[in-house]
Amino acid sequence: MTGAGILKGMAVTARNFVGSYFEKERLTTVQYPEERAPLPENYRNFPFLVFDGDEAQAGLRCVACQICEKECPPQCIYIVKSKDKKPDYMGKPQFYPATFDIDISVCMSCQICVEVCPFDAIKMDKVYELSRRERFDALLMDKHELAKSNSYYHGIHPTEATEVDTRLAEAAAKKKPAPPATAAPPAVAAAAKAATSAPAAEAVVSGTLPAKPTPPAT
Amino acid sequence: MSARLEGELLEVSMGPQHPSTHGVFRMNVALDGEIVVKLKPVFGYLHRNHEQIGERTSYLGTMPYTDRLDYFNSMSNNWGYALAVEKLAGVEVPERAQYLRVILAELSRLQNHASLLGFLLSDMGAWGTPLMYAFREREKVLDLFESLAGSRMMCDYMRFGGCRVDADAAWMERAKKIVYDFPRFLDEFEELILENEIVIARTQHVGRVSAELAISAGITGPMLRASGVNYDLRKVDGYGFYPRFKFRIPLGEHGDTYDRLMMRVLEMRESIDILKQAFEAITPGPITNPKVKVRGFRPPAGECYGRIEGPKGELGFYLISDGTGTPYRYHVRAPSFINLTILEDMCLGHTVADVMVILGSIDIVMGEVDR
Amino acid sequence: MESLEQIKSRIEAAIAGASVTIVPNPGPANQPSLLIDNEHAFAAVQFLRDDAELRLDYCSSVTGVDWLDRTVKKTVKVKEIVDGVEKEIDRAEEEKIPGYLEAVYHLYSTVRKHGPVIVRMRTTDRLDGAHLPSMTPLYRSAEFQEREIYDLYGVTFEGHPDLRRILMWDEFEDHPMRKDYVQPDDFEYEPTPHDEVLERAKEHYSERPTIDGAEPVSTQP
Structure with missing residues (x-):
């Protein structure tokens, strides 16, 4: 029919x-x-910078090694390395980014920057309501807008953040084989010097923090 | 009375902004009354020189760009590119990653074919309803992709020698449930459209392609098999772990639009079979090859052509490496671009309303056609 | 499928005067190809398509490759008489290899389910001599792909029924996939904060070394 x-x-x-x-x-x-x-939990949008402690700029994990800038496929990251060093979250002096800009109008959320970062300093955010009235400067995020605390990171990616924290704690423990309390400051400074003078490429292969043997405290 | 009016041909520029051209695609059509006598496709509105971008980006950096080729199937595109690079560099893929790839590629095929059916019906004038039903199912698969890879469409999930993140047990359970529920949608969809007299009148004997022409024109995928040619790369090349699965290749007889439509329905049923087997077979294990570096990946000098059976046809990647971190030559053999080669042959002698249906049954995505 | 050597000798036996070279392909992929001279390429590919053993009826991928002019620097030991004494001196020599454009065809068989047989053709140079025979009369699938090569690389395919630009617009003059293509400065320029980023990114990408230690020679004045 x-x-x-x-x-x-x-x-x-x-x-x-x-x-x-x-x-x-x-x-x-x-x-x-x-x-x-x-x-x-795995949702990703645009990258942000993780800081430890309470002060955003002082606690940034980023050491301005510029690996993410080189690897970023659409080249939306712009970093200027600092001239001086400041103590990082473990207390050893490191370079820090004097400028760290991400142009999120160009970023394509591929998270390659996260994968290549040897310092677990850049992670993917989950904020998605980012519309702006202006096309150019409003979508250029500087390091003040990008910096977000480790507890925020724990809030959005709990499993991943816990893994990262464990890994960082292990690396920190390996680096400091409990030197005598009185001789601690010079030993840490020496260790930091050895670590920062090592070529960046070495730090990359293992995918974690460079584990350099600490010189014996004298 | 059979008197024929003699007059001039009418030239129509169809597209690039027409909703049924699936993006920005234009056809210069010459019409005799309502009958198509000439049809020339015009490309390039979405051209961004994807291949040159690939030639100046690192091997890894091209992976997210492949998502944007056929943006319905970023998982399949990732696999095609990863397969070509793995062949070029001689990289092994661990077992669990191979199963994950099969699962994700078949899920991708499910949602691609489902949405194609919706679009095709929409092109025929069934506005809304079938498309919404199809998108409802597609959404479930996209939610799976999102919870695994972090993004619904731009998954960027596969890496050379493996996959990026592992799927946990909860994800597997969700995926299983969606796959086991999928036949319910298919049964309903078949009831909805396949016996519909209007669908039959609009699709049967419309846009027929002979097997000889289809092979010569390099037609691949469901469109080739609708013409009765048994050529499926999952069987022919046996890439990945496909030889471990039991599945059939549906074949058409007439090569018309109705067969092409049916081919998608039948392929979805086979995909569900493959997925069920994969859920049984997958075992825990590593998902990445530790020998492959994330940064500074340099395949040895040489060249390679790797291809997979994407939902739209043979998706091939041709790479020439000169030993540096970026490919010397990077070429994408885009199935929906080449499937358009005989669009004119298919449309000649049909009415202008049939052009939309024929174009819809080819299954094109302009991101891949224009690259 | 037969080995490439067998195919080569059979082509040469079937087509008088055809010169076929096997281009080796190092690396794990191991997909060597057949380089066929332009004059006999059409007949040779027709032979590959119609031969009862091979039946390569499906041309999957057609693509172009651009190889720039390059000079290979070598040091040659030369004996010379300096001040009446014969000495062996190292002399630097340069061999100039002219550039060419290549078209690569990947042929498969849907009947025998084998392949690929990869066929390459080379133009004599990158300028006026960029002509190749078209395979579109043999394989319809080459129609759009050869148009794409014509558009992006500037190879003219003789015997192509409808050779026009396909992806770029008709008034466009250059060929954007060539290795020496320079982007114009003036299309759709918009001042974005991204420009500074691009400028800096240039520092990271050093000049590409070529395969055998050769240096690329720019064709730009």
Whole structure:
């Protein structure tokens, strides 16, 4: 009978229409922005810089090694290395980024910067409501906007952040084989010197912090 | 009365902003009344010279760009590129990563074919309803991709010699549930459209392609198999772990639009079979090859052509390495670009309304056509 | 499938005067290719397609490759008589290898399910001599791909039914995939904060070393 196929199709639409009142399966939309679908833990959007402690700029993990700048496929990262050194989260003097800009109008959220960073300093954020009224400067994030605390990182990627913390703690423990308390400051300074003078490439292969033997404290 | 009006041909520029051209694609069509007598496709509105970008970016850096070729199937694109580079550098892939790749590629095929059916129906005038049903299913697969790779469409998931993140047990359970529930959608969808008299009238005997022409024109994927040619790279090349799975290759008889539509439905059923087997077979283990460095990856000098059966056809990557960190030559053999070669042959003699249906059944994505 | 040597000798037996060279391919992929002279390439590919053993009826990928002019620097030991005494001196010599454009065809068989047989053709130079025979009469799949090579590399395919630009617009003059292509400064320029980034990025990318220690020679004045 002509039209039987069409009627059969109509039955399907009727089933879906009525079903959408009773089954969640058949009505999957949410009323954004009043209602929001939860984000999965692995969700990534744009990168941010992790800092330890309370002070954002003092606690930045980034040592301005510029690996992410080189590896970034669309080249949206811009770093200027500092002239001087400041103590990092472990207390040893390191370079820090005098400028760290990410142009998020260019960034394509590929997270290659996260994968290549040997210092676990750059991670992916989850913020997605980033519309701006201005196209250029408003979408250029500087290091003040990018810096976010480690506890924020724990909030958005709990599993990953815990792994990172364990790895950093292990690396720190390996580096400091409990020197005598009185001789600690010079030993740490010497260790830091040895670590920073090592070529950056060495730090990269293992994917973690460079584990340099500490010179014996004298 | 069969008197025929003699008049001039009407030239129409269809696209690039027409909704049924699937993006920015234009056809210069000459019409005799309503019948197409000439059709020339015009490309390049989305051209960004993807290949040159690949030639100045590192091997790893090209991976996220491949997501943007056929943006419906970033997982398959990643696999094609990773496969070519792995062949070029002689890199082994661990077992779990191989299974994960099969699972993700087949999930990608499911959502691609589902949304194609929706688009095709939409091109025929069934506005909204079938497309929304298809997108509802697609959304479930995209949610899986998002919870695994972090992004719904731009997954950037595969790496040379493995995958980026491992799937945990909870993810596997979710994926299993979605796959086991998928046939319900397929049954319903078949009921909705396949016996519909309008669909049959619009698709049967429309845009027929003979097997000889299809082979000569380099047509691949479901479109080739709709013409009855048994050529599926999953069987022919047996790349990845596909030889370990039992599945059939659906073949068409007439090579018309209806066969091409059916081919997608049948392939989805086979994909579900493959996925069920993969969920059983996958075992815990490493997912990356520790020999492959993340930074400074340099394959030895040489050249290589690697190809996979993407949802749209044969997706090939041709690479020439000169031993440096960037490829000397990087070429993408884009299936939807080459499948358009015989668009004119398919459309000649049909009405202008059929052009949209024929174009829809080819399954193109302009990100891949224009590259 | 037969080995490449067998195919080579069979082509040479079937087509008088055809010169076929096997281009080796080092590296793990191990996909060597056949380099066929332009005059006999069409007949040779037709032979590959129609031969009952090979039946390479499916041309998968067609692509161009640009090889720039280059000079290979060598040091040669030369005997010379200096002040009446014969001495052996190292003299630096330069061999100039002219550049060419290449078209690479990957042929498969859907009947026998084997392949690829890779066929290459080379132009005589990168300027006026950039002509190659078209394979479109043999394989329809080459139609758009040869147009793409014509567009992006500037190789003219003789015998192509409809050779026009395909991806770039018709008024465009250069060939953007050539290795010496320089982007114009003036298209759609917009001042973005990104410019500074690009400027700095240049420092990171050193000049590309070529395969055998040769130095690239720019064709720009």
